[in-house]
Amino acid sequence: MSSAHMGPAVVFDQVFKAFGPHHVLRDVSFSVPAGKVLCILGRSGTGKSVTLKLLMALLKPDRGSIWVDGDDVTRLKPSGLSKVRRKMGFLFQDAALFDSLTLYENLALPLARLTTKTQAEIDFAINGVLSEVELADDKDKLPSDLSGGMRKRAGLARALVLEPKVLLADEPSSGLDRITASEIDELLLRQKRDKGTTILVVTHDVHGARRVGDQFAVLDKGELIAYGTAAEVENSGRDTARKLISEDYPA
Amino acid sequence: MSNLIEFVGKVSSFGARIVVDGLRMPFEGSQILTQIAEVGYKSLPLVAPAGFALGTVMTFHTRSTLVTFGASAMIPTVQALAFFVEIGPLVAGLLLAGRVGSGIGAVLANMRAAEQIDAIESLSIDSFKLLVVPRVIACVIALPLLTLFMDFAGLLGGYLSEVAASGMSLDLYISRAFAGLEWANFIAPTLKTAVFGFIIGTVSSYFGYTTNQGAAGVGRAATNSVVVSSLLVIVADVVLVKCIFFAFPESAL
Numbered sequence: 312m313s314s315a316h317m318g319p320a321v322v323f324d325q326v327f328k329a330f331g332p333h334h335v336l337r338d339v340s341f342s343v344p345a346g347k348v349l350c351i352l353g354r355s356g357t358g359k360s361v362t363l364k365l366l367m368a369l370l371k372p373d374r375g376s377i378w379v380d381g382d383d384v385t386r387l388k389p390s391g392l393s394k395v396r397r398k399m400g401f402l403f404q405d406a407a408l409f410d411s412l413t414l415y416e417n418l419a420l421p422l423a424r425l426t427t428k429t430q431a432e433i434d435f436a437i438n439g440v441l442s443e444v445e446l447a448d449d450k451d452k453l454p455s456d457l458s459g460g461m462r463k464r465a466g467l468a469r470a471l472v473l474e475p476k477v478l479l480a481d482e483p484s485s486g487l488d489r490i491t492a493s494e495i496d497e498l499l500l501r502q503k504r505d506k507g508t509t510i511l512v513v514t515h516d517v518h519g520a521r522r523v524g525d526q527f528a529v530l531d532k533g534e535l536i537a538y539g540t541a542a543e544v545e546n547s548g549r550d551t552a553r554k555l556i557s558e559d560y561p562a
Numbered sequence: 563m564s565n566l567i568e569f570v571g572k573v574s575s576f577g578a579r580i581v582v583d584g585l586r587m588p589f590e591g592s593q594i595l596t597q598i599a600e601v602g603y604k605s606l607p608l609v610a611p612a613g614f615a616l617g618t619v620m621t622f623h624t625r626s627t628l629v630t631f632g633a634s635a636m637i638p639t640v641q642a643l644a645f646f647v648e649i650g651p652l653v654a655g656l657l658l659a660g661r662v663g664s665g666i667g668a669v670l671a672n673m674r675a676a677e678q679i680d681a682i683e684s685l686s687i688d689s690f691k692l693l694v695v696p697r698v699i700a701c702v703i704a705l706p707l708l709t710l711f712m713d714f715a716g717l718l719g720g721y722l723s724e725v726a727a728s729g730m731s732l733d734l735y736i737s738r739a740f741a742g743l744e745w746a747n748f749i750a751p752t753l754k755t756a757v758f759g760f761i762i763g764t765v766s767s768y769f770g771y772t773t774n775q776g777a778a779g780v781g782r783a784a785t786n787s788v789v790v791s792s793l794l795v796i797v798a799d800v801v802l803v804k805c806i807f808f809a810f811p812e813s814a815l
Contacts, residue, residue, distance in 0.1 A: 369680050389688075396686040407681035421685040473685070 318381065320345040320477055320509035321366065326375035328361060335361050337533040338375065343526065345476075348503055348510040350524035352517070352555045357530040359513040360404070363479045366511070367401055368392055380476055397425065400475035404482045406466030408454035414441070414465050415450040418472045425473065436472060444468045444498060460491035467498060478502060478510045484519050492519055499523050517556060529555055576772075577764045583688075584695050593696035594703075601662050601697070602704030606711060608661055609654055613712035616649060617641065617719025625727060634728065638739035641720040646743060650713035651751050652799055655758035658705055659791040663766040666697050667787030670770025671780040679771070694771055698763030705759035706752050713752075746810035754802040758795045765791040 319342035328336040335358040343349045351359045364370045365377055368384040376383045382395045408417050418437045422428055428436065441447045444464040449457065457465060463483060470478060480499065484492030496519045502508045503523075514520050520527065527544045529537040529552040537544040537552035544556045624640050670693060673679050682689040721735045766787035773779035 364680070367680075367684050369683055393686045396684060399684070401681065401684040403677045403681055405676065407677040409678055409681075410676075421687065425686055469681075469685075 319343055319378075320347075320380055321349075321511065322376075322378035323362070323366075324376045324378070326365060326372045326377060328358070328365060328370065328372045334533050336365075336372070336530075339530070339533075339535045340375075341528050341535060341538050343509055343511060345509050346503065346507045347525040348499070348512065348523050349526045349528060350520035351511065351513045351528045351530065352515075352520060352552075353530035354551070354555075355515075358533050359530055360481050362530070363401070363481050363511060363513055366477075366479060367396065367399060397473060398476045400470030400473065400478045402463070402466045402470045402478070402480040402483055404485060406454070406462040408457075408462060408465055408469070410454055413451050413453055414446065414457070414468075417454070417465065418450075418469050421469070421473055440468045440472050443471070443501075460487050460494070463487065463491075463495055464498070467495065471502065474506070476509060478508050480510065480512045480514075482513055482515065484514065484516045489518075492516060493522075495519075496523050521556075527556060572772075573765060573768050576768045577760070579690065580695055580698050580764060580767075583691050584699060586691075590692060590696045593692060594699050597696045597700030598704055600665075601658070601700045602707060605658060605661055605704070605708055608657055609708045609712050610715045612653065612657060613645075613650065613715030614719040616653065617645065617716030617721075618723045619719075620644065620649070620716070621720040621723035621727075625724070635738065637724060638720070638730075638735045639742040642717060642739035642743050643747060645713045645716040645720075646748050647751050648803075650709050650716060651755045651758070652795070654705065654709040654712045655755055655762070655795040655799070656792055658701070658708065658759070659762050659795055660788050662701060663762050663787040663791045664784040666763065666766040667770040668780055668784040670694070670767060671773040671783035672770075674771065674773050675776050675780060690771070694767045697767055698760060701759035701763035702756045703759070705755040705762075709752050709755045744812055746806075746812055750806045750810055754799070754806065757798055757802060761794045761798055762791045765794060 321343040323339055323341050325338045325340055326336055327334075327338050339362070341349070351362060353359050361370060365372055366379060366384070368387070372385055376385050378384070379395050380398055382391065384392060384395055387395060408414070409420070412420065415437060418440065419433055422433045422436060437450065438447060441450055444467055446461060446464055446468060449461065454462060454465070467480070467483070470480075478499075483495045483499065487495065499510055499512065500523050503510055510523070512520065512523065521541055524541070526539060527537070527541055528535055529544060529549070531549075531551050536549045537547035539547075541556055544552050547553070621637060621641060625634065625637055628634050628636055628640065670679075673693070679689045679693070682692060717739060721732065724730050724735060769783040769786045769790070773783045775782065
């Protein structure tokens with residue numbers, strides 16, 4: 312729609328999604344103001360990753376609408392969808408880097424195909440984003456030569472290289488030690504603080520979530536059972552939500 | 563039966579999308595060249611020795627029969643006709659269905675399982691046009707070229723076998739080999755392998771690109787790619803041979 316969209320950056324409105332008889336999301340609604348971080352919490356298999364994939368229009372909802380920066384991604388044609396996706400970055404759970412390309416080539420692929428940047432400008436953009444994630448010296452390495460934490464940071468670099476307005480991160484700290492997880496959290500915070508990026512994070516790491524999150528959404532069996540600030544979720548009266556957001560509950 | 567009809571429908575629609583997207587800008591030139599190297603150049607070490615060995619063995623077999631009937635002079639002619647008309651195209655197609663079909667099926671299924679295809683889409687890049695179309699075009703271009711390598715490797719194997727048996731000169735072997743060969747025996751059967759290439763590329767891409775079974779789907783996609791594309795290559799060969807006879811009656815032996 313418009314680049315001057317003033318409403319929430321992301322709106323989920325009565326979204327329902329099922330895979331066969333399995334109802335993954337049941338009429339879920341929430342919104343995320345621009346420049347804020349929403350952490351989506353929930354037990355495994357409750358539809359958290361599906362929520363992110365619906366937002367990126369990698370999946371289609373059975374009903375409901377999903378708005379990103381003023382555009383309903385459920386009704387867009389491929390050309391319109393491509394424009395909306397340009398505003399978003401996606402950090403996949405296992406980074407999903409392209410195996411046969413070096414780190415530099417992974418980042419150069421979208422820049423070379425989707426922008427009119429010159430080679431020098433592409434080099435500048437890649438060096439900049441790789442420096443931010445502290446991988447500037449590793450740009451010639453293949454993904455198989457990177458550690459788990461480096462791959463996550465490389466995935467984040469690729470998600471950020473087109474300077475998205477909305478960043479989706481699927482379990483950015485899963486499988487990482489607490490120090491590396493904390494570094495990833497710091498990168499997300501810096502992205503929100505310096506660039507004003509709206510961020511949706513799916514996570515099981517409550518410490519990280521409390522550190523980066525402004526708002527929290529708790530999903531249970533496909534339903535949104537709590538939504539709001541950490542205090543609001545804790546006081547929502549839902550036991551599952553309280554356990555998931557509590558830092559004292561055993562991991 | 564309904565599953566079969568559903569499968570045929572899905573693969574046909576997948577193939578139609580390849581044709582439409584293949585004709586639509588932008589053309590993935592560098593990807594196509596990369597895939598031609600992957601499909602064509604890297605298949606040469608399989609195709610050329612296979613052709614050579616087949617040519618040698620075929621001469622062993624035809625020689626004993628033709629000598630019995632006093633027709634040993636026909637050995638090069640039979641060898642050339644057999645290779646250019648049927649053995650070269652069909653065996654090259656089946657070898658490629660094995661090597662390339664399993665490769666394409668496994669690579670694309672692995673990319674799907676590792677969310678790399680989703681990652682491409684999330685970057686606003688058309689994953690179908692980037693991954694599937696160049697692979698199919700590469701198969702269509704590479705297969706006729708590989709068939710030529712198989713044909714000539716087969717003739718070379720046959721010639722060396724004949725030299726060992728009768729000491730026939732190269733000039734005489736070549737002149738006899740091509741004496742009974744019409745252009746229609748050469749061009750149409752070689753070009754029919756472009757259809758085999760389309761079948762192999764489309765079927766294996768279909769199984770790899772559309773899998774949704776995670777890591778388990780990778781092996782299944784590779785196996786299905788080989789089995790179904792091999793089967794379809796054989797069926798297509800029967801149909802195309804009839805079509806060639808219809809279009810070029812002089813090519814019927």
